[in-house]
Amino acid sequence: MKPATERLRIGVVGLGRLGKRHAENLAYRVPGATLAAACSPLQDELAWARDALHQSLDAPRLYADYTELLADPHVDAVWLVTPSSLHAQQIVDALQAGKHVFCEKPLSLEIAECERVLAEAARYPHLQATIGFMRRFDPSYRDAFEKIAAGRIGLPFLVRSQTTDQNDNDGFFVRFAATSGGIFLDCTVHDIDVARWLLGKPRATRVFAAGTVALHDGLREFGDVDNGVAICEFEGGKLAMFYASRTQAHGNDTHSEIIGTAGALTVGRNPRANRVEIYDASGIRNECTPNFFDRFEDAFLHEARAFVASVQNGAGKGDAASSGATLADALEATRIGLALRQSLQSGEAVTL
Amino acid sequence: MKPATERLRIGVVGLGRLGKRHAENLAYRVPGATLAAACSPLQDELAWARDALHQSLDAPRLYADYTELLADPHVDAVWLVTPSSLHAQQIVDALQAGKHVFCEKPLSLEIAECERVLAEAARYPHLQATIGFMRRFDPSYRDAFEKIAAGRIGLPFLVRSQTTDQNDNDGFFVRFAATSGGIFLDCTVHDIDVARWLLGKPRATRVFAAGTVALHDGLREFGDVDNGVAICEFEGGKLAMFYASRTQAHGNDTHSEIIGTAGALTVGRNPRANRVEIYDASGIRNECTPNFFDRFEDAFLHEARAFVASVQNGAGKGDAASSGATLADALEATRIGLALRQSLQSGEAVTL
Amino acid sequence: MKPATERLRIGVVGLGRLGKRHAENLAYRVPGATLAAACSPLQDELAWARDALHQSLDAPRLYADYTELLADPHVDAVWLVTPSSLHAQQIVDALQAGKHVFCEKPLSLEIAECERVLAEAARYPHLQATIGFMRRFDPSYRDAFEKIAAGRIGLPFLVRSQTTDQNDNDGFFVRFAATSGGIFLDCTVHDIDVARWLLGKPRATRVFAAGTVALHDGLREFGDVDNGVAICEFEGGKLAMFYASRTQAHGNDTHSEIIGTAGALTVGRNPRANRVEIYDASGIRNECTPNFFDRFEDAFLHEARAFVASVQNGAGKGDAASSGATLADALEATRIGLALRQSLQSGEAVTL
Amino acid sequence: MKPATERLRIGVVGLGRLGKRHAENLAYRVPGATLAAACSPLQDELAWARDALHQSLDAPRLYADYTELLADPHVDAVWLVTPSSLHAQQIVDALQAGKHVFCEKPLSLEIAECERVLAEAARYPHLQATIGFMRRFDPSYRDAFEKIAAGRIGLPFLVRSQTTDQNDNDGFFVRFAATSGGIFLDCTVHDIDVARWLLGKPRATRVFAAGTVALHDGLREFGDVDNGVAICEFEGGKLAMFYASRTQAHGNDTHSEIIGTAGALTVGRNPRANRVEIYDASGIRNECTPNFFDRFEDAFLHEARAFVASVQNGAGKGDAASSGATLADALEATRIGLALRQSLQSGEAVTL
Structure with missing residues (x-):
């Protein structure tokens, strides 16, 4: 030191x-x-x-x-x-x-x-x-990155990743919608970075996005949605699927999956709050991380x-x-996030 | 009787x-x-x-x-x-x-x-x-259908569903590719039916699909892929995401997720072969259903x-x-599956 | 045929x-x-x-x-x-x-x-x-038996097994207590058979049992309990631990664990009712098998x-x-079950 | 501050x-x-x-x-x-x-x-x-303690708790056996403290213990075992079951279960190393915490x-x-641990 x-x-x-x-x-x-x-x-x-x-x-x-x-x-x-x-x-x-x-x-x-x-x-x-x-610094994501680097799942070719928040009835993000850039630039940008990082930074070639307003009508005036889905194609036949949501009942559920030619890894598939399980008349359950703050402490x-x-x-x-994401990584995340927003609004695939 | x-x-x-x-x-x-x-x-x-x-x-x-x-x-x-x-x-x-x-x-x-x-x-x-x-007759899918009908997850608006097979090195499906219709008509058609069934049979309005050949190059001559992803938009803001694969390492992993305004359900998220868990130097694990035959017995x-x-x-x-899927249901599944294939081949969203 | x-x-x-x-x-x-x-x-x-x-x-x-x-x-x-x-x-x-x-x-x-x-x-x-x-005929118990026979966990030496029922407020088993033989002969007898079967039928040498009445005071007049725990020693250093309960909140939870020198197996550790998981404000949960009828259909x-x-x-x-348990197996299960009851009542270890 | x-x-x-x-x-x-x-x-x-x-x-x-x-x-x-x-x-x-x-x-x-x-x-x-x-300071144990205090499982009456280490072929603990006090005083003492803490500090009245040497014959000369099981009775009909092991294949598996009249809680039932799950030809698995150091960081x-x-x-x-365990708590843990060792060696129940 x-x-x-x-x-x-x-x-x-x-x-x-x-x-x-x-x-x-x-x-x-x-x-x-x-x-x-x-x-x-x-x-x-x-x-x-x-x-x-x-x-x-x-x-x-x-x-x-x-x-x-x-x-x-x-x-x-x-x-x-x-x-x-x-x-x-x-x-x-x-x-x-x-x-x-x-x-x-x-x-x-x-x-x-x-x-x-x-x-x-x-x-x-x-x-x-x-x-x-x-x-990139969460111990579980890091473990996944290292297992991939060690060849444990063969060649990774598909990432499925999501950023979904517990529903906030106060709708903070609705008031924030004018400047957030929309759900893909605000939330999915993390998943885009995860996908690029875990797939070896391939260049994105085409995206398609769709979305819906499930609960928060206030988003409509901003052209935003509270649930969005997307596909991103990369060069070399690599793929990503994204899901973003503002309306989950069970908590902040941020998880990712990396599929390779010889296996797959999931990170955080059940967003357990801790190691406790509760047995009662409703079954057996675990509570979930309430927000990204707790999840990524x-x-x-x-x-x-x-x-x-x-x-x-x-x-x-x-x-x-x-050392984390470079400025170039951040530029790519924004570029892909903007293309997702454009696709959501146009209903058409966007070529990058 | x-x-x-x-x-x-x-x-x-x-x-x-x-x-x-x-x-x-x-x-x-x-x-x-x-x-x-x-x-x-x-x-x-x-x-x-x-x-x-x-x-x-x-x-x-x-x-x-x-x-x-x-x-x-x-x-x-x-x-x-x-x-x-x-x-x-x-x-x-x-x-x-x-x-x-x-x-x-x-x-x-x-x-x-x-x-x-x-x-x-x-x-x-x-x-x-x-x-x-x-x-539709699997007891777990049936239970999910009934819970949705009882309002347990509010209004369902998004289905994520996949049909993925354990990799078959012999590549039976490659030889079968000429007549199978491709991965979306052969595999995803089940997920399409699940999505329509669980979402209340909304009319599909637009689809986008992409895919890759991860292992089985023999598929290329048929314009087919061994891993495909897709988004399907329905009227009323309902959505579905699909994944189909021929190349999973761990088994046949057929699962579905239904997200509503007040909660969500998953069916078969871990495709456990049975109730056994194995504790050994590699960790704690369960074996998986090897094929749809075992899964849907x-x-x-x-x-x-x-x-x-x-x-x-x-x-x-x-x-x-x-009584199961009607002829009209089957027609819709084929219609959406064909649109997915068309999107895969054109690289563009297809409006139905 | x-x-x-x-x-x-x-x-x-x-x-x-x-x-x-x-x-x-x-x-x-x-x-x-x-x-x-x-x-x-x-x-x-x-x-x-x-x-x-x-x-x-x-x-x-x-x-x-x-x-x-x-x-x-x-x-x-x-x-x-x-x-x-x-x-x-x-x-x-x-x-x-x-x-x-x-x-x-x-x-x-x-x-x-x-x-x-x-x-x-x-x-x-x-x-x-x-x-x-x-x-012995449940597919998961059978799978465990076969994995043990194949040497997958080395030499098995400890079984932990339980038979626990969802609480029945009507207390059918209280009325039945006069003839049931008590919780160990009525419930644990299954776990005794499982332990003997999975450990290679060693001879039991000593037992100790304890219990409590958590909810059903009507059992006291019969010298019975609604929750009982026990240890059984077998020749050759093999061991079993048992738990029986009439008062579980979450369902019938019958599960067993077999620990060997090179690994361990659990059977039914989470008594899932089916493949559905429910995501809601209480967390992520599965429902449980309500009774042995459903569990062992x-x-x-x-x-x-x-x-x-x-x-x-x-x-x-x-x-x-x-072909299942022989009359001799059944005699041994009764013999051990009776010793457990005797230990419960005397507060002392019982040598067989 | x-x-x-x-x-x-x-x-x-x-x-x-x-x-x-x-x-x-x-x-x-x-x-x-x-x-x-x-x-x-x-x-x-x-x-x-x-x-x-x-x-x-x-x-x-x-x-x-x-x-x-x-x-x-x-x-x-x-x-x-x-x-x-x-x-x-x-x-x-x-x-x-x-x-x-x-x-x-x-x-x-x-x-x-x-x-x-x-x-x-x-x-x-x-x-x-x-x-x-x-x-007592692990966030998950703490959460369980608080849920019990809030009445979430009714009246707690049974604790099952274990301290089991991954097998150490070098057998450090064998060399340490002369001064460790044996497996119950070295390992189970933690479970004893957990049981007393979660059950409201009832007075122990009787114990029974048994054990076996599964792998480490060097322990025999110290009257010690590498796998031990025990039952502890407390006043008021409360109970505990303990398991301690030096020979687990999968890792350090420290977990506890608290059963009450209206529900139950488990803490750490699957000793996951982190949030990663691995999908490969052996099934779906998680790695486990290798030692108590990682588990209780x-x-x-x-x-x-x-x-x-x-x-x-x-x-x-x-x-x-x-503020944690008092000297009086520590005295009780030693008193019960010593009784377990005495029971192991005598083969008889020990009254406290």
């Missing part, structure tokens, strides 16, 4: 629910890092940081303004947990300020924006820039550790196996 | 592997029926019938020729387990001879043929004509009992809930 | 719920047998037989009196589904009348009675006498077929692997 | 495999604590501490001698991960030095020793003394957090629900 003076000094930006989790991980649970700064425009979020993070090695410096954080010379990397529409410019700003960047997905909902960030990042090959597709931590280790072992190498 | 003199006298036609099973069920395990006749052009199949069926109430009369069986006045119904290409004409011949008809799927691979049979059947409203989609029996009960309770009523 | 004239002609005795099931199996589903006679002292049971069994090959002759049935020269075997207290004498009577005998468990609750039957049976080596421990049929095959292949061979 | 100056300053004693894990948790993952000191008589363990723990808030002071650590006035609590035979005296020494104590199980293998520690601890009511039965962390929170919220309250 690095001595304390060589720790990666990170500034977290955005302290909403997910930002708080990242901040706590970086403050207390990532040995090679220190949480040097935290930034939020909201006073109550900064107050939370003051209370919750002061036992870290360094009490983090607090900023209301992102520009000020970037000017802090004792910050080596920024950790962006901000609204999606800000991601692209904030990444560019960070790179220009000489900081490594971790940014929550998505990179951007616009391909041109994605490409602009990639072009800029190419100018800073010594800086790490990673987009947070945390599933470990993944967020492993993701942070991997980012730090990647930077310390030589920033900018872009080793996706160890 | 009916006295022996009122039993439904059935003649089975075709004594291949599946025909033999039907014959034994009809001979020994369907109380209201008697196996009155058996027909095959093959001497060894007739010899099998002579040996295996003689303990039934009536030793069945044996025919090498279908026409002779139809001329037997002591046969009330025919049970067709013959090559698919013969189905349509044999059904018409049976109806014209005044016999009830049970016929294995598919009705025909040609829509015009299907329609010709429906038109002919309309002239014999007192005769039962059923196509053998046996999943019970279903074939319940199917035969339901057909007989339906005829005895008033032939021709076409009550699908009790 | 045997020609009709060589069929085993069976007379069923006792037409309660289980007797009816045996009668229907023998009448319709066991090709080498014919149900030649049925006997019950109750007019409504005979009326049921008249209605329900007349479509069998022979409409069975009906008797109100067991003696008359034994005098019927056209009956080759009797099938006793009568009260336990009658079993021993009825078996002796049947053997003396020259009939093969199948008898539901238990042979007797008294060791002296068991021994008397064995002594009498020894005089008729050409007659088959089998006690109905149907689990197949086993009763296979048991009948095996008995008939065994007689036809040479009666009296006592081949337990194919 | 407490400011840094109010953190609980902990000294870990013993840096073997488990000690290292505790040290890392205390150094990096328990916000209210700081790892102030570490003690080991082994130079390589101290060297490890120097390397691995220096990034904690305080680089821990290193001691080769326990007495010196106790003399350190800047240590508030000791964390004992030392050989079992040292536990009792080290706890007494710590209390006399004014330190809170966490000690790995067992308290002692001698009842007199246990009682001596309890008597001494009674003199220091302001000091926390906890024995490390970590299962989270529990060790939660245990440390709970201890620290308990001390900070008012030391010495002995609130078992939040």
